[in-house]
Amino acid sequence: MQSYSEAYKAAGVDITAGYQSVEAFKGFVRATQNERVPGKVLGGIGSFGGFFAPDFNGIAEPVFVSGTDGVGTKLRIAQILNKHDTVGIDLVAMCVNDILCSGAKPLFFLDYIACGKVDVGRIVDIVKGVSEGCIQSNCALVGGETAEHPGTMDADDYDLAGFAVGVVDRSKILDGSAVKAGDLLIGLASSGVHSNGFSLIRKIFDVENCNDTDLLNELLTPTKIYVNDLSELHKRLTINGIAHITGGGLIENIPRMFPEGLSAKLDTDHWTMPDIFGQIAIRGNVSKHDMFNTYNMGVGMVLAVPESEAETARSLGLRIIGRVESGRGLEI
Numbered sequence: 001m002q003s004y005s006e007a008y009k010a011a012g013v014d015i016t017a018g019y020q021s022v023e024a025f026k027g028f029v030r031a032t033q034n035e036r037v038p039g040k041v042l043g044g045i046g047s048f049g050g051f052f053a054p055d056f057n058g059i060a061e062p063v064f065v066s067g068t069d070g071v072g073t074k075l076r077i078a079q080i081l082n083k084h085d086t087v088g089i090d091l092v093a094m095c096v097n098d099i100l101c102s103g104a105k106p107l108f109f110l111d112y113i114a115c116g117k118v119d120v121g122r123i124v125d126i127v128k129g130v131s132e133g134c135i136q137s138n139c140a141l142v143g144g145e146t147a148e149h150p151g152t153m154d155a156d157d158y159d160l161a162g163f164a165v166g167v168v169d170r171s172k173i174l175d176g177s178a179v180k181a182g183d184l185l186i187g188l189a190s191s192g193v194h195s196n197g198f199s200l201i202r203k204i205f206d207v208e209n210c211n212d213t214d215l216l217n218e219l220l221t222p223t224k225i226y227v228n229d230l231s232e233l234h235k236r237l238t239i240n241g242i243a244h245i246t247g248g249g250l251i252e253n254i255p256r257m258f259p260e261g262l263s264a265k266l267d268t269d270h271w272t273m274p275d276i277f278g279q280i281a282i283r284g285n286v287s288k289h290d291m292f293n294t295y296n297m298g299v300g301m302v303l304a305v306p307e308s309e310a311e312t313a314r315s316l317g318l319r320i321i322g323r324v325e326s327g328r329g330l331e332i
Contacts, residue, residue: 032135070091075159104166174257179258183240192221196246196247198219242302248293271319
């Protein structure tokens, strides 16, 4: 008679490999639980739930802010290159950068990995990236789940999802109400394409048959995490609004940070767009509007600050890329 583990393995689920992967990445999880995290993780790895005791020192009325996201079809680039140690950074970035837009600072993070078959080395690489993303975000990785899906996913396929929780003082929530006509728009540089628009990219560059490893590696560059940048800027500038430039590009995301009746005008001469966006536009015959409605175009975060902050912004080396005006939408 087969043992339980042998029978389950014959059905496509290798529980032993799952246990091995958990043991292998425990060190990466512990590395996120350091003194820079605003709180303390309670308990060990392997509980049914993750326990986190937040440090609310200096926060009069704490409000939790949560966000969830994935990496999308950028994962296909990682699979083609067989390089899996950076997509976890993307996963954390996509969740954490969203909650930063409310003025929050991250507290903790959880991940979910779905795969056709548990490959211990690959899973460890993914979690290594998640750990690095959490370290960059000053938040703790408190738990996660790896699910093997034989028969519904190919053996080498996997997908990622993440969930982040942060905290902000109620009096300091950025909800767009402070943004007004005349505010300046500050652009914080992206690290490249980040994690949006990859279905179009994969088609344009025919990545399944692409031999240009330099291009593929550039596309795999992890999404920039803005936790530390914004932590410093909150100390030096009055920030009325923040937009994370994700799906929908600059055109859709900038207007999300201010109320109806306001619009934005960008001056595209005020920042340098990475060459990769020019390649996408030319090779894919993608219009300017569609590029700005899909990609970050070199700007991963946009801040709205009072006009009186112009000199301070320039002294900090920040780029003023536009202005808030009366109206609706965004003008390029």
